[in-house]
Each structure stands twice: as C-alpha cells, then as structure tokens.
Amino acid sequence: MTNKQQAFRAVELGDGKALSLRTGATVGQVAQRNILRCDPSTPLHEAAKRMWTHHCSCIVVFEEDQMVGIWTERDAICLDFTVPEAIDWPIRQVMSSPVVTLSSDTPLEDLATRVQKHGVRHFVVVDERDGSPQGVITQTDVVVHQGMEHFLTLRTVESVVRRDVPRLGEERPLSDAPQFMRRSVSDAVLVDYGDGDTGIVTERDMVRFVASGLKDSPLGEVASRPLFTVPASESLARTRDLLAERGLRHVGATDDGRIIGIVSFAEILSGIEVDYLRELGRVLRERDVALAQSRRSLHVAEQIIENSLQGVMITDSDGVIQRVNPAFTRLTGYTPEEAVGRTPALLSSGRQGPEFYDKLWRSLKERGHWEGELWNRRQSGEIYPQFLSIVAIRDEEGRVLHYAGQFNDISELKRREEKIRHLAYYDPLTGLPNRRLLDDRLAIALANANRHGRKLAIMFVDLNDFKYINDTYGHQAGDAILEQVAARLLGAVRAGDTVARFAGDEFVLLCLDPHTEGELERIMERVHTLMATPFPLEGRELALTVSMGQSVYPDDGETADDLLRHADAAMYEAKRRRNRPLGEKEGRSEIR
Incomplete structure (x- = not known):
C-alpha cells in the first residue's frame, strides 16, 4: 500500500x-x-x-x-x-x-x-x-x-469477524468487485492470488478508481497486497489501535495462519452492542454520577435494548419479569402484556432438570453472571435452542436489584453444525460412516476390547468388476448399485456394529465382541445371502459378486492399522483366487 x-x-x-x-x-x-x-x-x-x-x-x-x-x-x-x-x-x-x-x-x-x-x-x-x-x-x-475500553479488551477478533466477505480471484475484472460488495452488503472484497497471497479492494479504492478514470482492470493489478492480518485471538482494543496506528479500516483475521475473514470498524461497532447490557448494570451502580450524565447513559442503554436484535428480559430480584424488548416478542411470541408480571418459567421447555437451574442460580449468586445454551419453548409450543446470558444488576451496597438476560435463537447455528458434522463424518452418496468416522469408532472399540479382554473383527468387502458397471451403464448406475449395496450390508450386521464406505467400491464392517468364530461366519453368510439376490438396474437384474477378507483383534493385530492391513490383504487374496466373471444374468454372488 x-x-x-x-x-x-x-x-x-x-x-x-x-x-x-x-x-x-x-x-x-x-x-x-x-x-x-x-x-x-x-x-x-x-x-x-x-x-x-x-x-x-x-x-x-x-x-x-x-x-x-x-x-x-x-x-x-x-x-x-x-x-x-x-x-x-x-x-x-x-x-x-x-x-x-x-x-x-x-x-x-x-x-x-x-x-x-x-x-x-x-x-x-x-x-x-x-x-x-x-x-x-x-x-x-x-x-x-x-470509550468502551473494558468491553473491547475482553472481546476478541473472533467474536466479531465477518466470515462471509466475498473472495475473488486475481483474474476477475474490477467491475465484479462493487457487484459483490452490493450483494453481500460488504465494504470490501478479498482478492486471492495464485501464489497464495491475499489482497483487498475496498469502497475507498473505488473512489480512487473513479478519480483516476474507470478502467476495468484485473483485480490482481489494483488490489492492496498483502492484506494486513491479526490472529483471531487478538483483543478488539488492540485491533482497533492497530487500525488507527496503520491508517487502515480493515484487517484480516487468521486462524492457524489461514485467513478466515475481515474485521472493520463496522464489525467492532456491532460488537459493542452485544455487550452493552452489562454497561446498564454499571450505570445503575454509579449513583454519584451527575444526573444529566446518568440520563444520557440510560438513554443510550434504552435505545440499544429496544433496537437490539437479541431478546432482552429484565426481572426484579425475585425473578419476576418487569420488561422485555421487541426482539423478545419476535423470538418467543409473547407480547410484553403476556410476559410482564410472570417468571421466565413461562418459556421452560422441560428439557432441563432441577440440577441445571440450581447450577444457574448458584452461578448468579456467587459470580453475578451466567451464560450458556438451553432449550426453551415459544408461545406456539415450538421448542428451540438459544444462547442465554444473564447479568445481576446490583446497587452501591451490592444488593441485587435486577437480573438482565439477553438471548439469541441458535437453531440455524445448530443446523449448520450438524450439517458440517455430517459432511465430515458420513459418505454423501450412501449415508454410511466414512473413513474418518470408522477410524474414530475403531479406536474406541479397540480401547474397550483391550480394557475388557474382548475381541472385535474387521471385514473388508470389495465389489468385483465394479468398473464394468460404470463403463457399461455409466457412473449414475454405479452410484445406484453402491446405494443398494450399502442398504444390504446394513441388514447383514448386528445392532451396534458399523458398516462404513472405505473408498470407492470398498466397504468395511466393524463387528464388536464376536463371541465365537461361528458368529463371524454367520455374518459373512448373511452378506453372501443378501448379495446373492440380483440388483435391479434400469429394468434389468444384475448379478454381483464380492470378495471379502477379515481380521480379528487381538489374533491378527493389536492396532487399527494392523487390523485394517490384514483384512485388506485377506480380501485381495480372495479376489486373486476368484474365477467367476461378472455376468448380466440372474445368479448367486460369490464371497471368496
């Protein structure tokens, strides 16, 4: 720059x-x-x-x-x-x-x-x-x-970082930048360079381009680079000072060296609103402040409470609701007339037991605040998750006058977390656990087997000549076969066992605590029986054979790698010995 x-x-x-x-x-x-x-x-x-x-x-x-x-x-x-x-x-x-x-x-x-x-x-x-x-x-x-130094010192960049800032490649034309800023209501876009560097183009840069003449150049030629960054763990107070010292209005936030978003003065301002409810308690305690200043401070608090996107509920020292804000009504369905005079118990979902609320009140009495996740109920009866923060507001002598709580509906956050978890641990085609989840379950199973002196078995299942299906009928047909195979394998194992898609047309069965070798043979025979039934495909029936190999803990190995390697080797030996080709006709599948 x-x-x-x-x-x-x-x-x-x-x-x-x-x-x-x-x-x-x-x-x-x-x-x-x-x-x-x-x-x-x-x-x-x-x-x-x-x-x-x-x-x-x-x-x-x-x-x-x-x-x-x-x-x-x-x-x-x-x-x-x-x-x-x-x-x-x-x-x-x-x-x-x-x-x-x-x-x-x-x-x-x-x-x-x-x-x-x-x-x-x-x-x-x-x-x-x-x-x-x-x-x-x-x-x-x-x-x-x-003048909110204590707030900015306690809050970190991670709490306000904007993660959805548009990111464009260096080859994109300059004219794309303002379009993405408008769509995302952002005052900047990040520019990714082929060498791994990251730059930035801001609204202020647009003024410069207008002043110098509109030229639709590649973003890589006009962006400011490299982007100045701070760790996501840095405090907002220090970040604000760095922006001022360097004459910047944007800074990149990093996590383990990776840029996860940007922070500007707009994000810092929005972060102040989230914590201002605690300032209300400070204002009420400072009775020695001049009356005019108190009125101005209370006016700010009133406006923030009324305009906050978070639900706010203020009770007296006995927990009786005295005031709620418009966001409270929007999130819960209860109007001020329906809520004031009652206790927060009207929101209870019944999912938290007495121990939960005992711990909450103990924290309020001992530390003056509590925050955490819980499930509450809307007026419509819908149960939803929320993040709740409660602060005790005391007078000069330390007596509790009020409790002020603010909360957010985190249903969408929970849905996103579940979606991310599912994408990380489950195969998107078959819905089976993927290799990562198989590794986790195998590690837990090995620890339990070792602790209790039990056995466990790994079975590799490979579809023979699966390439023939993809080449002959197309990958869409191959995907349909894989989905059917997954469903049949689930029907072959016992409750508590795991069927995972290991890679391509390879599946792994994790069998917990097989009491006898005959029990494993019965599982293999069930696989044999289920696979023997021809697979319907595009109006015809397709016979399919599989090769299987197994290993048993601790006979064939004591680590996950050893067990997987031995089962894989046994499966490939079975595949080498097989001599029955795939045919498009009715017939029994082979397990070798």
Missing part, C-alpha cells in the same frame, strides 16, 4: 490514537470541521478526485448554499464500472439525498444508535441555533471515541 493510500485511509482517525469518551462530549466537539463541497453539476470524476486529494470519505453537494445531497465511498460501489462514461455524469445523478444531519449538541453516546437507526455512516453536523453546517462525523468516530 502506498503512503498516499495510507494517508487517505487515516483521515477519519485524526491523529491515529484511540481517544476516551469524555463525560458530556457532543458530536460538535468531535466532528471534522472542514466540509468538502461541490455543486450538483460537478462531474463525478472531479468530485472523486477532490475526495482523494483532500483525504475525505464524502463530499457534500450544495446548490446556492443549500445542502441537496451527499456522495460517499459507499455510493461509489453503486456505479457500473463497465460503463466508462459514468465518471462524466454530474454528481446530482448519483448522490444520496436528503442529507442526514445531527445537531452539534447531540451527545456523542447517541451516535452509535443514530448509525444503526438511519443505516448511514456519514452525518453532517449543524449548529443547534441556526442549522448552519459545521462539520462531518462518521461511523469511524463512534469506534475511536466510544
């Missing part, structure tokens, strides 16, 4: 140092005093060039001293970069209007709420007396001046 780019990125950060929020500070005290201006007829490339030259993230459009619009870095990604003449359009065609303003006496604590309420990142600050423009204040100022 060039020094010019760094200077451009640093402008909203002032001197690059994170400042603490002063009691009673207003947006007028923090706002940037110089407003970059232009008239409605100014060509877009000229406006962008002024922004780049003056290191500003927005330009305000005036017509005869009247504000009529604003053009920001976010607006830059709305341009069609495949239309070169777009840079010559007058700015009136692409500006945002009307301009959102804030009175200069607006408390700085209100700024985060205003950002969320209006969905914008730039406000023009006007004089509270005559409404004349005084300066510009941005979302970045919320993070730099918000």
Whole structure:
C-alpha cells in the first residue's frame, strides 16, 4: 500500500490514537470541521478526485448554499464500472439525498444508535441555533471515541469477524468487485492470488478508481497486497489501535495462519452492542454520577435494548419479569402484556432438570453472571435452542436489584453444525460412516476390547468388476448399485456394529465382541445371502459378486492399522483366487 493510500485511509482517525469518551462530549466537539463541497453539476470524476486529494470519505453537494445531497465511498460501489462514461455524469445523478444531519449538541453516546437507526455512516453536523453546517462525523468516530475500553479488551477478533466477505480471484475484472460488495452488503472484497497471497479492494479504492478514470482492470493489478492480518485471538482494543496506528479500516483475521475473514470498524461497532447490557448494570451502580450524565447513559442503554436484535428480559430480584424488548416478542411470541408480571418459567421447555437451574442460580449468586445454551419453548409450543446470558444488576451496597438476560435463537447455528458434522463424518452418496468416522469408532472399540479382554473383527468387502458397471451403464448406475449395496450390508450386521464406505467400491464392517468364530461366519453368510439376490438396474437384474477378507483383534493385530492391513490383504487374496466373471444374468454372488 502506498503512503498516499495510507494517508487517505487515516483521515477519519485524526491523529491515529484511540481517544476516551469524555463525560458530556457532543458530536460538535468531535466532528471534522472542514466540509468538502461541490455543486450538483460537478462531474463525478472531479468530485472523486477532490475526495482523494483532500483525504475525505464524502463530499457534500450544495446548490446556492443549500445542502441537496451527499456522495460517499459507499455510493461509489453503486456505479457500473463497465460503463466508462459514468465518471462524466454530474454528481446530482448519483448522490444520496436528503442529507442526514445531527445537531452539534447531540451527545456523542447517541451516535452509535443514530448509525444503526438511519443505516448511514456519514452525518453532517449543524449548529443547534441556526442549522448552519459545521462539520462531518462518521461511523469511524463512534469506534475511536466510544470509550468502551473494558468491553473491547475482553472481546476478541473472533467474536466479531465477518466470515462471509466475498473472495475473488486475481483474474476477475474490477467491475465484479462493487457487484459483490452490493450483494453481500460488504465494504470490501478479498482478492486471492495464485501464489497464495491475499489482497483487498475496498469502497475507498473505488473512489480512487473513479478519480483516476474507470478502467476495468484485473483485480490482481489494483488490489492492496498483502492484506494486513491479526490472529483471531487478538483483543478488539488492540485491533482497533492497530487500525488507527496503520491508517487502515480493515484487517484480516487468521486462524492457524489461514485467513478466515475481515474485521472493520463496522464489525467492532456491532460488537459493542452485544455487550452493552452489562454497561446498564454499571450505570445503575454509579449513583454519584451527575444526573444529566446518568440520563444520557440510560438513554443510550434504552435505545440499544429496544433496537437490539437479541431478546432482552429484565426481572426484579425475585425473578419476576418487569420488561422485555421487541426482539423478545419476535423470538418467543409473547407480547410484553403476556410476559410482564410472570417468571421466565413461562418459556421452560422441560428439557432441563432441577440440577441445571440450581447450577444457574448458584452461578448468579456467587459470580453475578451466567451464560450458556438451553432449550426453551415459544408461545406456539415450538421448542428451540438459544444462547442465554444473564447479568445481576446490583446497587452501591451490592444488593441485587435486577437480573438482565439477553438471548439469541441458535437453531440455524445448530443446523449448520450438524450439517458440517455430517459432511465430515458420513459418505454423501450412501449415508454410511466414512473413513474418518470408522477410524474414530475403531479406536474406541479397540480401547474397550483391550480394557475388557474382548475381541472385535474387521471385514473388508470389495465389489468385483465394479468398473464394468460404470463403463457399461455409466457412473449414475454405479452410484445406484453402491446405494443398494450399502442398504444390504446394513441388514447383514448386528445392532451396534458399523458398516462404513472405505473408498470407492470398498466397504468395511466393524463387528464388536464376536463371541465365537461361528458368529463371524454367520455374518459373512448373511452378506453372501443378501448379495446373492440380483440388483435391479434400469429394468434389468444384475448379478454381483464380492470378495471379502477379515481380521480379528487381538489374533491378527493389536492396532487399527494392523487390523485394517490384514483384512485388506485377506480380501485381495480372495479376489486373486476368484474365477467367476461378472455376468448380466440372474445368479448367486460369490464371497471368496
């Protein structure tokens, strides 16, 4: 990144140092005093060039001293970069209007709420007396001046990292970047290079491209590289300071050296909302603070609670609900009228026993907080998982006044976790355990067999001449045969045994605690019987033979590798001795 780019990125950060929020500070005290201006007829490339030259993230459009619009870095990604003449359009065609303003006496604590309420990142600050423009204040100022050091120190990058940021190849045209930013509501895209390096293109870069002339170049030629990164375990306070020190607004998050997403000032701001409920407890305890400051702080807390996407429930010291927010109603189905005056027991699903709630209350009384997962019930009767955090709010003498709880519905998270787990441990075609899950179950079975002096057996099953099926009837037909084979093998084993797809047309049977050698022979005979029935395929019946080999713990080996190797070798010996070719006719399959 060039020094010019760094200077451009640093402008909203002032001197690059994170400042603490002063009691009673207003947006007028923090706002940037110089407003970059232009008239409605100014060509877009000229406006962008002024922004780049003056290191500003927005330009305000005036017509005869009247504000009529604003053009920001976010607006830059709305341009069609495949239309070169777009840079010559007058700015009136692409500006945002009307301009959102804030009175200069607006408390700085209100700024985060205003950002969320209006969905914008730039406000023009006007004089509270005559409404004349005084300066510009941005979302970045919320993070730099918000004064929540204890929150940012306790939270890590991993808690707010944006993992769904678009990633494009270096060969993709520049015009693709703004399209992906708009679709994903992102202010940046990552650029992956063939050499393993990663770069970034941001909204601010789009302004630079407009200023220098629209050229639909490959992203690899214009991206800033390499991407500056921090570990996902780094604190948000340190990350914010690093962004300020380096004049950046984005940083990559890594886990074991792999980039898992990015963090910007927007993500840090959203992270503040999650923890602000605890700030409510601090405000209630600090009775020595001036009444005016208390009212402002409580106003911020009220707005955050009301606008939070998490359900919030506040009870008295006896656990009787006194207040809920709109998200509570959306998530549970209970209106404030139905919830206030009752206890949280109205949400109980019955899945957690008395011991669970005893432990919860013990944690609240001893430590003042509790958080964890539990199952609750909506008004409709639906049971769903949620993540709940409860904080005890005390007075100056340590007496509990209230309990404040906030929760999220984590049903979708649970579904994703289950899907990922299934993809990791099960074969997508047959639904059988894959090799990874077989290894896990075999390790557990060996440990139990060793501890209790029992046996276990491994059986390799290989389909003979399976390539003939794929070559003759196609891979779709081969997949259909594999699904049928899997179903029949499941019918051959006992409850508690495992059938796994090892690789291709090879299957493994893990038989636990076979009491006699005859029991293994009976399992092999069941496989023989089930495989002897011809397989229906495209209106015909196909005879199929298999080769099998087995090994027994501890007779043939004491480790998983030894048992698998011996069973595999026995199977291949059986395959070598087989002499019956595959035929498309009715007949018995062979187990050799």
